[in-house]
Amino acid sequence: MSPRTGRPTNNPRPNKISIRISDSDKEILEKYCEREKVNKTEAISRGIKKLDEK
Numbered sequence: 001m002s003p004r005t006g007r008p009t010n011n012p013r014p015n016k017i018s019i020r021i022s023d024s025d026k027e028i029l030e031k032y033c034e035r036e037k038v039n040k041t042e043a044i045s046r047g048i049k050k051l052d053e054k
Contacts, residue, residue, distance in 0.1 A: 013041070 021029070033043050 029040060029043060032038075033040055036043065038046075
């Protein structure tokens with residue numbers, strides 16, 4: 001069996017970060033995830049990409 005498990009991806013995410021957020025930020029994030037039907041990782045990734053828009 002291969003040492004790598006899980007589905008293959010074209011967008012690997014090997015970097016892990018840990019943050020502390022306020023209750024209000026957490027609520028905003030959870031509402032966004034529910035509305036857009038995405039997980040928190042995807043929602044945060046979308047937010048980070050917005051920072052790079054010009």
